[in-house]
Amino acid sequence: MNNKQKASPWKSIKTGLFTFLALVILAYGFEITQVNLEELRSEKRQESLTRVTRALAKPDIFEYDQVEEVVNQPIYVPCSASGSEASAAEKTSEPYIVITPACAAPGETVQVEGFNFAPYTVGPLRFIPGSDPSNVVSLGRENAETDEDGHFIVIMEMPKRPSDDVQYIRATLRRNVGSPHLSQTAHDTWDKIIETVFLALLATVFGTVLAIPMSFIAARNLMKTVKSPLTSITLSTLGWPLGIAIGFVIVRWVGNVSAALGSNILVNLAVVVIAPMLMWFGVRWALPQEETVVPSRVMQFGRLGVILLTVLVGFLGLFQLASLTISSGEILQTALGPFGFLGYFLFQAGDIVAILTPVLGGLAAGGTLGSILGRMGQRGSEKLPVSGIKTLNLILTPVAGATILGLLGQLVEWLYQIGDPNLTLWGPMAVGALAGLLLAVFTKPKDALPIGMVIYSVTRTFLNALRSVEALVMAIVFVIAVGIGPFAGVMALGLHTIVSLAKLYSEQVESIMAGPLEAIEATGANRLQTIVYAVIPQIVPPYISYTMYRWDINVRMSTIIGFVGGGGIGFLLQQNINLLNYRAASAQMLAIAVVVASMDYISSVLREKYV
Amino acid sequence: MLQIKNLTKIYDGGVKALDNVSFEVPDGQFLAVIGLSGSGKSTLLRCINRLIEPTAGQILWDGEDITAASQEEMRRIRRRIGMVFQHFNLVHRSKVITNVLAGRLGYVNPAWSLVNRFPKEDIEKAIKQLERVGIAEKANHRADELSGGQQQRVGIARALMQDPKMVLADEPVASLDPVLAHSIMSHLEDINKNDNVTVLCSLHFLDLVHRYADRVVALNEGKLVFEGLPKDIDDKKFKEIYGRDAERVG
Numbered sequence: 120m121n122n123k124q125k126a127s128p129w130k131s132i133k134t135g136l137f138t139f140l141a142l143v144i145l146a147y148g149f150e151i152t153q154v155n156l157e158e159l160r161s162e163k164r165q166e167s168l169t170r171v172t173r174a175l176a177k178p179d180i181f182e183y184d185q186v187e188e189v190v191n192q193p194i195y196v197p198c199s200a201s202g203s204e205a206s207a208a209e210k211t212s213e214p215y216i217v218i219t220p221a222c223a224a225p226g227e228t229v230q231v232e233g234f235n236f237a238p239y240t241v242g243p244l245r246f247i248p249g250s251d252p253s254n255v256v257s258l259g260r261e262n263a264e265t266d267e268d269g270h271f272i273v274i275m276e277m278p279k280r281p282s283d284d285v286q287y288i289r290a291t292l293r294r295n296v297g298s299p300h301l302s303q304t305a306h307d308t309w310d311k312i313i314e315t316v317f318l319a320l321l322a323t324v325f326g327t328v329l330a331i332p333m334s335f336i337a338a339r340n341l342m343k344t345v346k347s348p349l350t351s352i353t354l355s356t357l358g359w360p361l362g363i364a365i366g367f368v369i370v371r372w373v374g375n376v377s378a379a380l381g382s383n384i385l386v387n388l389a390v391v392v393i394a395p396m397l398m399w400f401g402v403r404w405a406l407p408q409e410e411t412v413v414p415s416r417v418m419q420f421g422r423l424g425v426i427l428l429t430v431l432v433g434f435l436g437l438f439q440l441a442s443l444t445i446s447s448g449e450i451l452q453t454a455l456g457p458f459g460f461l462g463y464f465l466f467q468a469g470d471i472v473a474i475l476t477p478v479l480g481g482l483a484a485g486g487t488l489g490s491i492l493g494r495m496g497q498r499g500s501e502k503l504p505v506s507g508i509k510t511l512n513l514i515l516t517p518v519a520g521a522t523i524l525g526l527l528g529q530l531v532e533w534l535y536q537i538g539d540p541n542l543t544l545w546g547p548m549a550v551g552a553l554a555g556l557l558l559a560v561f562t563k564p565k566d567a568l569p570i571g572m573v574i575y576s577v578t579r580t581f582l583n584a585l586r587s588v589e590a591l592v593m594a595i596v597f598v599i600a601v602g603i604g605p606f607a608g609v610m611a612l613g614l615h616t617i618v619s620l621a622k623l624y625s626e627q628v629e630s631i632m633a634g635p636l637e638a639i640e641a642t643g644a645n646r647l648q649t650i651v652y653a654v655i656p657q658i659v660p661p662y663i664s665y666t667m668y669r670w671d672i673n674v675r676m677s678t679i680i681g682f683v684g685g686g687g688i689g690f691l692l693q694q695n696i697n698l699l700n701y702r703a704a705s706a707q708m709l710a711i712a713v714v715v716a717s718m719d720y721i722s723s724v725l726r727e728k729y730v
Numbered sequence: 731m732l733q734i735k736n737l738t739k740i741y742d743g744g745v746k747a748l749d750n751v752s753f754e755v756p757d758g759q760f761l762a763v764i765g766l767s768g769s770g771k772s773t774l775l776r777c778i779n780r781l782i783e784p785t786a787g788q789i790l791w792d793g794e795d796i797t798a799a800s801q802e803e804m805r806r807i808r809r810r811i812g813m814v815f816q817h818f819n820l821v822h823r824s825k826v827i828t829n830v831l832a833g834r835l836g837y838v839n840p841a842w843s844l845v846n847r848f849p850k851e852d853i854e855k856a857i858k859q860l861e862r863v864g865i866a867e868k869a870n871h872r873a874d875e876l877s878g879g880q881q882q883r884v885g886i887a888r889a890l891m892q893d894p895k896m897v898l899a900d901e902p903v904a905s906l907d908p909v910l911a912h913s914i915m916s917h918l919e920d921i922n923k924n925d926n927v928t929v930l931c932s933l934h935f936l937d938l939v940h941r942y943a944d945r946v947v948a949l950n951e952g953k954l955v956f957e958g959l960p961k962d963i964d965d966k967k968f969k970e971i972y973g974r975d976a977e978r979v980g
Contacts, residue, residue: 406841408849501800634819638885641779642892643809643836651844652832656823 174701178709182302183295188214188236191252193285194229196277198222214269216290225279233290236269242292244273250284263290304703307691312710314605315687316718318680319673321609326616326673327666333617334624335650337578341628345571345646349512349562351496352570353555356519358492359485360526366484370434370477377438387443394436401429430483437476444469500565508564513556520555521548582618590615590676594685605686612673612680620669627661628654667722674718678711731756732778732896732928737787739773739952747773748784749952755930755945757895760922762943762960763932766972769949771932775898778930779811780804791896809836812889812927814918816901818881822874826865826884829873830856833891852891859887863917879910886917897921899931903938911935915942936963 158164192215199222214235223229231244241264245257258278263271275288335341347355380386405422414422448466452459500508528547537543562568594611601607631654639653681689688707695704732755739748747770755761763771776782778789780796789796791807799807812833820829834852835843842848860866863883868876873884882902889897899918903911919942922929933939939946940960948956948963948971956963956971969976 402841406839408839408842408847498800498802634815634817635821637781638813638815638819638888639821639832639835641781641808641811641813641898642833642888643805643807644832645805645840648835648840648843651846652824652828652835653821656821659823 171701175705175708177702178705179302179304179702180706180709181299181305183299184297185293186237186296187242188240188292189289190214190216190233191247191287191289192216192218192231193252194218194277194288195222196286197224197281199283214292216288218288223277225277225281228274228276231263231273231275231288231290233263233265233271233292234269236265236271236290236292237294238265238267238269240265240269240292240294242290244275245289245291246275246278246280247287247289248278248280248282249286250282252287252289254287257289263292265292302706304706308688308703308707308710311681311688311691311707312714315677315681315689315711316674316714318605318608318612318685318687319670319677322612322616322677323666323670323673325609325613326620326669329617330620330624331662333578333582333621334628335654336574337582337621337625338628339572339575339625340631340633341650341654342571342575343569345569345574346567347493347497347570348500348508348565348567349516349559350500350508350564351493352568353512353515353519354496355489355493357515357522358489360522361485362488363481363485365488367477367481369431369484370480373431373434373480374438374477377435377442380439384443384446387439387446390439391436391443394432394439397432398429398436401425401432405429434476434480437472437479441469441473441476444472505564509559512559512562512564516555516559517552518555520551520553520558522551524548524551524554582622585614585618586622588615591680591683591685594680594683598684603684603686608677608680608685608687611685612676615676616669616673620665623665623669624658624662627658627665631657664726667726671715671718671722675715678715731790731792732930733788733790734778735788735790737774737777737789738785739770739777739782740785746952748777748787748949750787751949751952751954752787753947753954753957755928757928758922758926760919760929760931760942760944762939762946763930763949764934764936764939764946764971765932765949765955770952771949772900773952774949775813775900775930775932778896778898779808779813805836809892810895812892812894812897814882814885814889814897814899814902816904818878818885820873820881820884820888822872824873825869826860826871826873826876827853827856827869829884830859830869830887830891833888836892856887856891859890860884862890863887878906879913882906882910882914883917886914886921890921894927896928896930899929901932901934904934911938912941918942936960936968939963 212235214233214237216231216233219230219232241262243257244259244261244263246259247254247257249256258280259275261273261275263273265271280286380390405425444465448462448464448469451462451465453462455462499511503511524547525544528543531537532543590611593614594607597607597610601610635653635657636649639649644652677685677687677689678692679689681687681691682693684690688711692704692707692711695701695707734754735752737748737751738746740746749770751770751774763774765771773782777784778796780799784797787797794807796804796807821832828846831848831852834848834856838848838852857866857869860869863886865876865880865883865887868880868884873881876884885902897918902918903914906914915938918929918931921927931943933943943960946956946958946960946963947954950971950973956967963971
């Protein structure tokens with residue numbers, strides 16, 4: 120009790136100090152962010168604020184066809200030495216204007232009176248400098264508005280543009296005819312908002328597809344159990360780059376074979392039809408659905424050969440498919456008329472397949488060789504005597520270390536162009552070899568190393584680093600890579616989607632129930648089967664939910680990614696803001712609001728339905 | 731014959747869950763494993779199919795050393811050991827039939843099962859197993875639409891799909907009411923007696939032990955404190971197994 124009473128003044132002083140400190144920080148924030156309401160009170164600001172707000176309140180969506188009546192009336196500013204001429208030329212039916220006095224010094228006011236215009240029309244009344252009545256440059260801010268007789272009177276101040284030549288005052292009175300229709304701005308906005316929505320759609324689709332596999336290697340609970348002996352890790356590390364290189368070469372060769380077959384549509388079609396059939400038979404033969412006895416060595420090699428052949432046939436089929444879709448897309452693009460975009464899609468899809476096939480081949484071969492060698496290492500370290508494995512490790516691990524760091528060094532060389540192989544090739548290789556040697560010396564040969572956690576940490580770091588780069592910044596890079604336009608926006612948003620979704624997804628994987636995982640594992644299922652049967656069913660609802668959330672974000676992001684050249688409506692919006700064309704900008708803001716709100720609504724409805 | 735020799739498991743935090751446990755289980759026996767919560771029953775069962783890696787000791791099954799098996803061999807060993815869990819451990823959002831078919835994952839070719847293709851015989855077999863446990867009509871329901879007793883029967887059907895030589899049942903009836911408990915236990919008894927499958931079943935209630943088990947082992951703080959016939963558990967033994975202050979219920 121006593122103690123508490125003693126402590127209380129200290130506590131008050133402490134609280135007071137903290138409050139004071141908080142206030143000081145806040146005050147400094149005012150200084151830094153230049154909080155200044157003085158500006159707001161100035162008349163000039165208020166005037167333009169009113170003007171802009173009013174323009175924003177009238178989005179440029181509907182417009183009438185307009186007819187104009189333009190009258191130019193000469194005026195001398197200042198009055199010429201020869202004296203003033205009568206300005207009014209009396210005409211009976213045509214519209215005309217009368218200026219009194221007929222000439223004026225700069226800064227003086229004149230009265231402009233218009234007759235015979237159409238009733239109830241409005242339009243600008245402008246001073247035209249120079250002696251050319253068709254000059255598009257005009258000065259002044261006055262507006263004329265006619266009454267029922269087509270008559271108006273406006274007092275106008277002459278600008279400080281003295282000239283000996285004759286100058287003009289122009290009245291342009293406009294009136295609407297016919298019924299309202301969508302303005303040009305509305306049409307442009309429609310085009311761009313469609314582009315925006317599809318930009319978001321493509322980015323979300325690509326992002327989701329690539330984020331799903333990534334989320335599994337970024338999930339702690341799945342990766343923690345992945346442990347391998349050093350021999351297996353080493354062999355696998357060597358297998359990946361080797362496999363990628365081999366795969367790339369082979370698939371390129373298949374590509375050449377495919378190119379040699381030509382781009383005859385009939386040949387393409389035949390191969391595209393036959394290849395999957397061959398693959399089907401190959402796979403059916405080489406991968407029996409269920410077997411209880413271990414097949415013989417010869418059988419195993421035979422199967423491996425058939426699988427390899429099947430894969431080669433598959434890649435040939437892919438190349439032919441690309442060629443087929445490219446040529447048929449080209450034909451369809453013109454043949455389909457308004458549905459030509461389907462042809463365009465086919466063409467581009469074929470192109471994507473053609474570009475991705477060698478990459479795919481490289482990765483597939485890398486993965487295969489990596490996992491085969493890894494398994495050999497696993498089996499080796501289970502069966503071979505300890506001393507044998509130790510020797511193997513002492514030889515292989517330095518090689519693997521040298522390979523990895525050598526490749527990394529080459530990447531650095533490519534990025535920074537250091538040009539010194541001692542620094543970027545031999546140095547890293549030596550360091551890698553040394554690190555590998557140390558690892559091989561100090562690990563017990565049969566110990567399982569937590570390689571899963573290493574992969575997990577690397578992936579997580581990579582994701583976090585990339586996630587901290589805003590999509591807008593990525594868009595700037597991609598604009599340089601693929602040019603200004605929506606495609607750059609798709610790439611930037613897609614990449615950002617991959618990294619942020621992979622993080623969110625992996626957290627969902629980490630929070631699944633462990634029971635089913637254990638049960639599936641107990642049936643003898645391997646890792647991949649466990650993921651498919653125990654993990655995936657559990658994560659479907661949160662994945663859908665997060666994908667929709669991301670789709671929401673992407674729609675919003677795609678509206679502004681155009682600010683940096685990433686396509687979509689942002690480009691138009693920025694342009695109109697810079698041109699002070701606030702009514703058009705308002706139309707685009709309205710479009711964005713409508714799209715974002717409806718996407719919000721749709722996604723919430725879908726989420727309720729499926730999750 | 732399952733032989734467990736000097737099995738010890740020490741968890742990362744230093745907790746000794748199993749302490750030098752040794753016993754043998756002849757083929758076709760119904761063995762009950764009893765003991766307090768936290769006495770190491772679950773750890774023991776999970777060490778047998780190596781869901782948990784034992785720290786030391788050996789497990790021999792028909793002469794094959796489970797503790798030394800490679801990953802490939804482990805897959806072949808595990809597919810002959812069915813497992814039934816206290817919380818059923820079904821995949822809730824999958825259909826009942828898919829949950830049952832998952833029992834074949836150790837047999838089928840991984841490549842085909844990844845795209846959810848099972849041989850026709852397996853699907854027929856899954857239906858047959860569901861008929862055996864009496865819920866064939868629920869085959870196309872989602873697993874979480876079933877009641878607890880039904881879910882455990884699906885769990886048993888899944889274990890049966892493995893053509894098991896041994897079933898590990900980790901407190902299979904602890905979250906069910908007494909009537910359901912007997913129904914589930916009689917399914918296990920049926921498998922044990924008619925299919926000649928060895929059953930290792932951890933249990934809490936002694937009347938279930940007396941009714942179903944051929945033999946009993948008891949654990950206390952990771953140590954084997956009793957091994958014998960159910961009828962040999964008298965009050966003195968009971969106090970040894972469950973502690974001085976324990977009282978018998980049921």
